[in-house]
Amino acid sequence: MERTTYGLSDLDKGGLTKSVQFVLFYALPATTDLQKVISSLLAGVENATHHLPLMAGNLQFVESGKLAILSPPGSSIDVKICRLEDSQSFSALAKDLFSPNDLDLSPFLPSEASPGKPSPVCLIQLSLIEGGILMGLRVSHAAADWTSLDTFLTLICQGSQAFHHQKAMPPSPLDLARDLNRAPYNTPAPDPAFSQQDRLAHLPLFHIMEKSQFQFKPPPVTRAGIYRISEPTIQQLKTQCSPHLDQVDYITSYDCIAALIWTALTRARLRVRPGQENAVSRFVHPIDVRSRDPEHRTSPRYFGNAVIGSLAGPVPAHVLATPGVRGLAAAATQIRQSIHAVDVSTIGHFTALQASLSDTQMLLPNADFADMDLFMNTWATGNAAKYELGSVGRPVAFRVKVDMPAACAMILPDLSGDEARVFDILVQAPMPEYQVLTRDPQFLRYFEPVV
Template sequence: MATHPAVRHISRCSIRAECVADESNQPLHFNPWDLSMLNTYYIQKGLLFSKPPQTNGLSIITIIDHLKDSLSRTLVHFLPLTGHLVTHKQDNPPSYSIFLDYKNTPGVDFVHAVADVTISDVFAPIDVPPIVRSFFLLDKAIGHDGHTLPLLAVQVTELLDGIFIACSFNHVIGDGTSYWHFFNAWAEICRMGKGKHDHISRPPVLRRWFLDGQDPIINLPFSHHDEFIDRYQPPVVLRERFFHFSPQSIARLKAKANAEYNTSTISSFQALSALVWRSLTRARHHLPSHKKTSCKLATNNRSRLNPPLSLEYFGNCIQAVNASATVGELLNHGIGWAAWLLHEAVNGHSDIEVREGLELWMKSPYIYQVGNFFDPCSSVMMGSSPRFDMYGCDFGWGMAEAVRSGSANKFDGKVSSYPGREGEGSVDLEVTLPAETMSALESDPEFMDAVSPSQYHVSCSSFPAKIK
């Protein structure tokens, strides 16, 4: 995607780890969860900050230099982000394996950019404005591109009254938990000041986890990457919009879902996801009642394994759990019925299920492709998580104003969930839909009655009023 004309790149450089540990002499082998992401777009998330007061010599150049220095010291702890992918192939016996190598590494791309826009220009439009996509590097890059592209690229964009810090993070290297672990560590080191890279509060666990007895060198059933790469692009232009849900609104949804199904075990997020699933299905007027629809939830496997993996495990450790029903079934029942389907799907995702899934993958390896994994016309994919500590990323300037994402991994029915800025269980949902479907969602009484006014400092008067 072309850079927005209002965004100008001022400088570009490569950042390397300040010092390199001994483990860089050995390649890092990927497990099935990592390799499944070879066709997945880079994770693109970023934080928008009010510009720090430029006093006591704290100029923007000083800020940029400090971000570069602290990034170099952070990479000491997150060394896989400095490597590159390598494919090893041989014909006799046939072998095709992909691993991470640290030799001749390209480093991490770092770009300082300037945009002649304000924080209000980012917030005020109903839809996420196109300029936000130009705050991110490596647009349209997928995991396999890490053979030739950096595994991490950072763009720091200076707005007229703010700073946007955006990372494009190769999904083969890690999942959302790993992404925000890195982002928080970088912010922590930036706050600590120069020369204090030896200690961070949450050192990552870099050693990859494998099933007991599994050979870490996985032979993939391919002879060329064209056999598993499919760069999916939505067939129509999509709208992207944020919806805010206050703690009180979330509590009401949870109470309603549990009361309808006469239970107390449906979680807040399951109730919210059920609302989204039913509302998006209703907004897709063209769906016949017998059509199958599903709601997938990205689920962290770290705590589901027995024994559990450390929360600091740095890599991919996620799977999608799935609930499905016909359109008629979903819409003829209430939110409690849909939430219970999701509850059962999550509750059934145990250590046994996780290990059986990995064993099946080893027998028949596959790489995720949107077209094969998800029906973008009739289903919902709930990604990211309101549990990620996004607003804890304090670089020394205070809490971010908002989180935003790039164009990666966007398709009809993709919903990314983030914590609300005020905390206390609030949630922001980033919804991606075709224009007609989005308009129908904005006119859906049940959905809009649960949506709360935005807590951001920009006036919410530009947002459509709730329908009572």
């Protein structure tokens, strides 16, 4: 049998130098049969690989010179099993609530492939510590966005449960012939009707810069915490904001959460840097276009990268810092508008703009997250039930390695198990701003500090 080649889209290639890294923490009762736990996990990985064989492949350049995922027959994901005798115990980590400031995830994550070696799409490490088992994943961003990773991780856990309970492996939720269709995410045919400036008009997040003018700024020292907000609290807030919405018919729970963080961080920044009231702030977030596809060019179950950054703002800082719900409503309106402005055609404008750059040009975001801007992402589709493993149950924590060097926020999977939905949000900011943020009365009115 010959190897299988999975092409990457032009959008996928933007993630070539990036990897997504995260760790799931599971408690391990003393009476647990460790070998059965490991066997069920390996069976789960095999199940996921059976449905998504590209995840067991390597990123390589093929004969045409294009980057692709190559998967030889019988390929499997490298799962490294480590007994970390010198690590803190699970109970000690749990006592600190797996603090993002104090917990170094590196020992629990697979190492990168050595230079010159094949670059695996996915690596997994199972770390055995006293009282717990940790599953760490390193996945190339060229292969998948969070929606796709959620599918992959769910397949691992479903397979693990089936093996543990001696049931048949679950069928694939994917039709790869359809759900790997890269065409909507590739560069469209050249269109002389569109200039670079025309493309940029559809992409307010970006600007073109000469590479010779780019200057690297050392990242600031940051601090992070995790905060929780409940769905009932958000619904109350949506009701309060409704009379003040402008140019949008509704806002969602996501819009409210994002607006709360954006406005609170802006207030903190103004306290740290008085006199900046007329400075502007921008909010940047990736938008999944699978459901923003009026012409049905892609699939809701597309496996790959289907997100494009979108920009809310710029908004004067004093508007965002307005006390009460008016500032929140203004921020939520901007966020909702930025989502409505994006659909699958935005991908074409982005890839076409990239293709039009000269060798001396580069594409950069109109944002400075060390200044007045904020980046936010969401992994809210994950939950405890999806990630339950055979014989060890549900995870108690999910931690992601944050590569953003300044102000950012991320909605984490809901592992609370509560009947009423809750949202845990990782919030990171430069140290002085973060310290002020943690004392902001309006922020603390809605968010409960977790760690």
